[in-house]
Amino acid sequence: MKKVFYAILFSLFFSSPCFANAQQSIEQAEKNLEKVAKLEFEWSTTAPLIQKAKKALADGNEKIAEALAKEAIAQTEYGFIQAEYASKNWQEGEPK
Amino acid sequence: MKTKITWCLAIISIMILSACSDSETLKGDTEVQPAVQASTVNYQQKVNQDVKRFREFFASKFPNIELEEFVNGAYAIDAATREQWLEIEEFPPYEIPVEEGQEFFEAPFANGKTYADCFENGGIGIRQNFPYFDEKTNQVITLELAINQCREANGEQPLDYGQGELASISAYMANESRDNVFDIKVNSEAAYKAYMAGKQFFYSKRGQLNFACADCHLKISGSLLRADILSPAIGHPTGMPVYRSNWGELGTIGHRYRECNKNVRAEPLDYQSESYRNLEFYQTVMSNGLVVNGPSSRK
Numbered sequence: 160m161k162k163v164f165y166a167i168l169f170s171l172f173f174s175s176p177c178f179a180n181a182q183q184s185i186e187q188a189e190k191n192l193e194k195v196a197k198l199e200f201e202w203s204t205t206a207p208l209i210q211k212a213k214k215a216l217a218d219g220n221e222k223i224a225e226a227l228a229k230e231a232i233a234q235t236e237y238g239f240i241q242a243e244y245a246s247k248n249w250q251e252g253e254p255k
Numbered sequence: 256m257k258t259k260i261t262w263c264l265a266i267i268s269i270m271i272l273s274a275c276s277d278s279e280t281l282k283g284d285t286e287v288q289p290a291v292q293a294s295t296v297n298y299q300q301k302v303n304q305d306v307k308r309f310r311e312f313f314a315s316k317f318p319n320i321e322l323e324e325f326v327n328g329a330y331a332i333d334a335a336t337r338e339q340w341l342e343i344e345e346f347p348p349y350e351i352p353v354e355e356g357q358e359f360f361e362a363p364f365a366n367g368k369t370y371a372d373c374f375e376n377g378g379i380g381i382r383q384n385f386p387y388f389d390e391k392t393n394q395v396i397t398l399e400l401a402i403n404q405c406r407e408a409n410g411e412q413p414l415d416y417g418q419g420e421l422a423s424i425s426a427y428m429a430n431e432s433r434d435n436v437f438d439i440k441v442n443s444e445a446a447y448k449a450y451m452a453g454k455q456f457f458y459s460k461r462g463q464l465n466f467a468c469a470d471c472h473l474k475i476s477g478s479l480l481r482a483d484i485l486s487p488a489i490g491h492p493t494g495m496p497v498y499r500s501n502w503g504e505l506g507t508i509g510h511r512y513r514e515c516n517k518n519v520r521a522e523p524l525d526y527q528s529e530s531y532r533n534l535e536f537y538q539t540v541m542s543n544g545l546v547v548n549g550p551s552s553r554k
Binding site for chain 2 (some may be wrong): 160171196199200201202203204205229234237241244245249250251253254
């Protein structure tokens with residue numbers, strides 16, 4: 160029983176975002192980018208980051224690739240927040 | 256005793272249930288009313304209230320500027336740049352594209368027909384009617400979209416949106432409509448939805464810089480952004496297409512939308528995307544009552 164418990168804990172720990180490898184981060188960034196683009200809240204800076212991450216990975220710079228991909232993920236998440244905020248509060252800017 | 260209690264409970268339950276079903280019917284009745292009201296909503300009136308507030312905002316922000324002056328963008332509000340612009344307008348840089356546009360407009364398609372066959376009044380003096388909401392196809396039709404629809408209906412390939420031949424044709428058509436007054440109608444629920452979608456786009460912040468169209472062209476319009484004066488949003492579509500010095504050529508309003516989005520580091524949408532067409536629809540409605548003065552020149 161203990162062995163099973165430790166096995167689950169171990170797999171959860173190493174599958175957490177902290178240990179996601181560069182390839183996984185790039186894939187996640189691409190998925191998010193597709194979603195945020197559908198919402199029409201894509202930042203123009205995100206796709207170039209993913210391209211740079213891919214190039215870094217191809218050049219063997221995994222750490223740099225992962226950092227770039229994570230930055231791209233963060234940007235897509237800001238895009239989601241913007242879309243959500245705009246859908247509820249866009250009237251804020253209207254002349255009163 | 257127990258049987259009596261059970262019977263009592265059963266009767267009370269039946270009474271409660273019937274009361275509930277009555278109230279359901281009542282609820283249903285009351286819900287019908289707004290639906291009937293919705294069909295009689297005066298959308299144009301709602302829109303006119305928006306136009307009024309929009310105008311009042313700019314009238315209070317720029318109290319010395321007459322409404323009709325806003326068709327001149329930043330040159331309406333800044334005397335120094337206005338002088339330079341007036342000098343440029345003596346030999347307007349859009350003159351050659353307009354002449355080319357006329358040639359393209361009059362050149363027959365392979366089937367012998369021309370653009371004139373696609374538009375009312377032979378395409379002359381009609382710029383002020385665009386964009387409009389087409390109830391049949393349930394979408395906003397811009398002049399540029401109509402030009403390409405005309406081509407496709409006559410077996411021709413659509414032109415690239417943004418710049419080039421299409422912008423020149425649009426410029427010629429605008430030039431032939433100068434001083435005609437915009438009066439874009441929002442007469443149906445579907446048209447109002449498109450209008451509201453355009454309005455939401457206008458006020459929604461996007462891009463890495465977190466700016467909405469309204470931030471630059473309403474809230475802080477008239478301010479300097481580096482060396483450029485931010486033009487007021489009222490009158491934006493009247494001068495389209497526009498010859499911008501930094502482009503070095505003529506471009507459509509869609510081209511300008513894409514540029515604005517890029518400036519705030521938002522990924523621009525496709526030319527003639529539904530959102531951009533709705534935005535143009537909203538912006539043009541906000542400019543109702545102003546005249547066509549396109550094509551125009553800007554810095």
